[in-house]
Amino acid sequence: MNQYVNEVTEQAAYSSLNEECGIFGVWGRDDAANLTYYGLHALQHRGQEGAGIVANNQGHLWQERGIGLVAEVFGDPRRLEALKGQAAIGHLRYATAGAHGIENIQPLMANFHDMQLALAHNGNLTNAQTLRNQLEEDGAIFQSSSDSEIILHLIRRSQAETFDEKIKDALNQLRGGFAFLLLTPHALYAMLDPHGFRPFVIGQMPDNGSYVVTSETAALHVVGAKYVRDVQPGELIRIDKDGMNITHYTDKTTLNVDVMEYVYFARPDSDIHGINVHQARKRMGVALAKEQPVPGADIVVGVPNSSLSAASGYAEGAGLPNEMGLVKNQYIARTFIEATQDKRERAVRMKLSAVEAVVRDKNVVLVDDSLVRGTTCRYIVRMLKEAGAKSVHVRIASPIFKYPAFYGIDVQTRAELMGNNHTLAEMTELIEADSLEFLSNEALVASIGLQMPDGETGLTTAYFSGHYPSPIYDYSPEMAEAKASGEVTFDEEPTSLYVPQNPAEDQRVEGAN
Structure with missing residues (x-):
C-alpha cells in the first residue's frame, strides 16, 4: 500500500488533476493587451506554469511571455505597456508532459518572410507524434516540444489557394481536442475541434462592439463583455475589420464536451453550452x-x-x-x-x-x-x-x-x-x-443535463467508461492492448497509428493543455 502511494506521489502534483490551459483574445480595442491581461487573471485556475500575450500593432505582432503566474510574468508594467495595438491573444499554460522551458510558453510566434502568426492552444492532439514525424521527415524544424507548433507548419505547407483554406486544410489533419486562437496582421481566428471537447465562447464589449474570444464565460464577465455564443464543433471563425465570419472546416461533428470541465476544471460562475x-x-x-x-x-x-x-x-x-x-x-x-x-x-x-x-x-x-x-x-x-x-x-x-x-x-x-x-x-x-x-x-x-436534439448526452465520459469519441493515434502499448481487448472503444477507427517503442519518445511532443 505505501509503495503505491509513494510511487504516484512522486509522479504527480497534489491537485486531483492539473488544470487545462486558458486562452483569451480581443479584436478591435485600443486596450486589447490590457483586456487580455485581466482576462487571463480570470482564467488563472486553468494554468499556472507560464503566461504570454501577443499584440497586433498596426500589422506588426509583438510578444511578451514568461514562466510563472500572470501577475509574475507581467509584474514589470513596462512589459504590458510594450504591447500596443487593437488586437491581442493570451495564453496560460499547464503542460501535460515534456519540457517546461520558455520555448513552450504560448502564444507561439512564427515569423515568415511575408507575414507573422501567433497561436494559442487549449487541448491535446492525439496524432501529434505521427504528424511531427512526417513533418520532420519533410524537413520541418521545430522550435518547441509543444504539439501546438504542428498546426503552424501545416498551415504554411498547405497548397490551398487562400489563407482561410490553408487553415481548414491544416485543421482537417488534426485529431484530438483543440481550441485555437490564431492572430495574424489582419484577423483573429477561433477554431474548435469537431467534438467540441474544450469550452470556447465569444463575447462583445458593450461600448464599441469589439469581440472577445475565451475559454470561459467567467472571463467575459471580468472584462465587462456580453456573452454572444459558444464556438461550435468544427467551426472556423474569422474576426476582422468587416466583423465576424463563421464557416466550417468539416461537417462531421458531434458535441462531446469534456465532462471534467463541469466536474472540476471550469470556474463555478462559468456557463458551458448554457x-x-x-x-x-x-x-x-x-x-x-x-x-x-x-x-x-x-x-x-x-x-x-x-x-x-x-x-x-x-x-x-x-x-x-x-x-x-x-x-x-x-x-x-x-x-x-x-x-x-x-x-x-x-x-x-x-x-x-x-x-x-x-x-x-x-x-x-x-x-x-x-x-x-x-x-x-x-x-x-x-x-x-x-x-x-x-x-x-x-x-x-x-x-x-x-x-x-x-x-x-x-x-x-x-x-x-x-x-x-x-x-x-x-x-x-x-x-x-x-x-x-x-x-x-x-x-x-443527468446532473449536468446537457441533452442534445438527437438524444446524445453532449459529453465525453471516457475517463469513466473507456469510450473515446476521437481516435487516439499515438498512444502507449498499454492502450493498444486495451483497445485490442475491447476494454476501450473509439467512435472512429484510426487511419494510421504510431505506437512509441521507446518510452522516452512519449515525452517528445507534449500537449498544450
Missing part, C-alpha cells in the same frame, strides 16, 4: 447524497475549492449541516513535489488545514469532486482524523476514474490511476477512510 457549472456541481452533490448516503453522519465538509458546490448539494440532499471543516490558503498558488515524505505532507498542510472546532467528535462526510491518484485524499482524511473527527466517509461527486485522458489533461497512463489498479475496498484502505463511494455515470450525466 449549463452553469456551480448549479451542475450542486446537482451532482444532491444525486450523490441520494445514491450514497452515510447513516449517522453529523456534518458535510467539501474540499476547497472545486468541491464546495457539490458539498453544498450533498448537504442539501442529505439534510445535514454543510460546514467549513477545511480551509485553503488562497495565497499558495502551486504545490511542489518534494523529495521526502515529511516534506510532501508539509506541502499539503501549507495548502489546506482542518478546522478542529468544526470536525472534533463528528462523523464527517468528506465530499470531493474526483479521485484520480488518491494521494491528496489520503492526506486530507488523515488531517481530519488528527483534528478529532470520529470518522471520515469519503463521497466522490463523479464516477471511478479508470482510463487515461488524451484530450488535454495530464493523465496519460492507466498506471497512475487508483481506480484502475485497486478495488473499492483497497482504495478505501489506501486513503484511510471509513468508507468510500462514487457517483454513478448515469447520475453524473
Whole structure:
C-alpha cells in the first residue's frame, strides 16, 4: 500500500488533476493587451506554469511571455505597456508532459518572410507524434516540444489557394481536442475541434462592439463583455475589420464536451453550452447524497475549492449541516513535489488545514469532486482524523476514474490511476477512510443535463467508461492492448497509428493543455 502511494506521489502534483490551459483574445480595442491581461487573471485556475500575450500593432505582432503566474510574468508594467495595438491573444499554460522551458510558453510566434502568426492552444492532439514525424521527415524544424507548433507548419505547407483554406486544410489533419486562437496582421481566428471537447465562447464589449474570444464565460464577465455564443464543433471563425465570419472546416461533428470541465476544471460562475457549472456541481452533490448516503453522519465538509458546490448539494440532499471543516490558503498558488515524505505532507498542510472546532467528535462526510491518484485524499482524511473527527466517509461527486485522458489533461497512463489498479475496498484502505463511494455515470450525466436534439448526452465520459469519441493515434502499448481487448472503444477507427517503442519518445511532443 505505501509503495503505491509513494510511487504516484512522486509522479504527480497534489491537485486531483492539473488544470487545462486558458486562452483569451480581443479584436478591435485600443486596450486589447490590457483586456487580455485581466482576462487571463480570470482564467488563472486553468494554468499556472507560464503566461504570454501577443499584440497586433498596426500589422506588426509583438510578444511578451514568461514562466510563472500572470501577475509574475507581467509584474514589470513596462512589459504590458510594450504591447500596443487593437488586437491581442493570451495564453496560460499547464503542460501535460515534456519540457517546461520558455520555448513552450504560448502564444507561439512564427515569423515568415511575408507575414507573422501567433497561436494559442487549449487541448491535446492525439496524432501529434505521427504528424511531427512526417513533418520532420519533410524537413520541418521545430522550435518547441509543444504539439501546438504542428498546426503552424501545416498551415504554411498547405497548397490551398487562400489563407482561410490553408487553415481548414491544416485543421482537417488534426485529431484530438483543440481550441485555437490564431492572430495574424489582419484577423483573429477561433477554431474548435469537431467534438467540441474544450469550452470556447465569444463575447462583445458593450461600448464599441469589439469581440472577445475565451475559454470561459467567467472571463467575459471580468472584462465587462456580453456573452454572444459558444464556438461550435468544427467551426472556423474569422474576426476582422468587416466583423465576424463563421464557416466550417468539416461537417462531421458531434458535441462531446469534456465532462471534467463541469466536474472540476471550469470556474463555478462559468456557463458551458448554457449549463452553469456551480448549479451542475450542486446537482451532482444532491444525486450523490441520494445514491450514497452515510447513516449517522453529523456534518458535510467539501474540499476547497472545486468541491464546495457539490458539498453544498450533498448537504442539501442529505439534510445535514454543510460546514467549513477545511480551509485553503488562497495565497499558495502551486504545490511542489518534494523529495521526502515529511516534506510532501508539509506541502499539503501549507495548502489546506482542518478546522478542529468544526470536525472534533463528528462523523464527517468528506465530499470531493474526483479521485484520480488518491494521494491528496489520503492526506486530507488523515488531517481530519488528527483534528478529532470520529470518522471520515469519503463521497466522490463523479464516477471511478479508470482510463487515461488524451484530450488535454495530464493523465496519460492507466498506471497512475487508483481506480484502475485497486478495488473499492483497497482504495478505501489506501486513503484511510471509513468508507468510500462514487457517483454513478448515469447520475453524473443527468446532473449536468446537457441533452442534445438527437438524444446524445453532449459529453465525453471516457475517463469513466473507456469510450473515446476521437481516435487516439499515438498512444502507449498499454492502450493498444486495451483497445485490442475491447476494454476501450473509439467512435472512429484510426487511419494510421504510431505506437512509441521507446518510452522516452512519449515525452517528445507534449500537449498544450
